[in-house]
Amino acid sequence: MVEQAALLRWDSATFGVINKLFTSGFFDALMPVLSNLAYWLIPLGIIWVVYFFRSDRRGKLIALCCFLVVAATDQISSSVIKPIVQRNRPCNVVPQTHLYLNGKWLYTDKFGLTTYKSSYSFPSSHAANIAGQAMYWSYFHPQISPLLVFAAVSVGFSRIYLGQHWPTDILAGYLLGMFVALAVAYPLRAWVLPDE
Template sequence: MDLLYQIDVKVFYFINQTLSNPLFDKFFPFITDLKNWYIAYLILFLLMIIKGGRLGRIAAVVLVFLVTATDQISSSLLKNLIERIRPCNVLDHVNILVTCTESFSFPSSHAVNNFAAALFFSMLFPKYRVWFYTVATLQAFSRPYVGVHYPSDVIGGALIGAVLGYLFGWIALKINTYLKEKKTQITDKYQRIELK
């Protein structure tokens, strides 16, 4: 366990200090701040409802449950269960680029939420999966870069998020298939009535 922690710390310092440069020091604090994403999230949500057809509307509804689940599982359950202290609160010489809160570190909620969304959207709208995974990866990478998470927090969060995203994506696709079949049955029934 000590060896794994040492590796975690070394990789953390590599990302947080060795890769540090003026461009990244501006870019990743911007990327990691969720307030900078609110408009993009709202536009995506509205596009799903307005332009996404039945699958888009199903995705919008299921997404609400996915976000609730990921937030509760990562922030309310796992963080308080594991109680890992953030690197910015325990390590020396950390390049801290955002506020270092007292909340616990594992898993990274940014990683959980973003990889859950990436997998969920990739299952429903595979044409755009490169964009979904790019955003999730940048968000996740930003966390050790700005000094608030260990790499293992991010990797663990990404895995948890991927499982949840897959589960809710599967549910959304099942609902879509069910409604599609139901509509076909109703259409067939009315066509038979008209033929009589």
């Protein structure tokens, strides 16, 4: 219980620092872009298509199996864990949260009594999805891992900044994504692509 209370205090304090003390016009413009995975789809989609069509059988299989990682991280986080844990989002319980909602910035009410987002927060599906892809592709192509880690950290930070998630939601999403990625990548390399 002591450890749990300490973790919750850390979660709340870290959220406050990122969401309230780091606010600026620059971050207000940047963070919604980083958080919106649709913006990532175009460059990543182009890279994926080039990778797929320029690869041999091994590369094509690696490219196709990345979709298993996406499907698993998304469904496990959204359809399995969130309904079990049912953790409220910070924007629903922390007064005066700096919140990005429906394309606009606002501050939540002074008492933390309004529901701004009905979906649960733990774990972050954004974090799980991006960390899953970062780990998966880093497993096969470690030379690009710094760029992928930067992308994952950027998305995770943005979710806290936007008032959508607690820091532990992000960390749990990262862990889930990495676990799923390894659960797909390791057997793929060991059994299906043993010639490496």
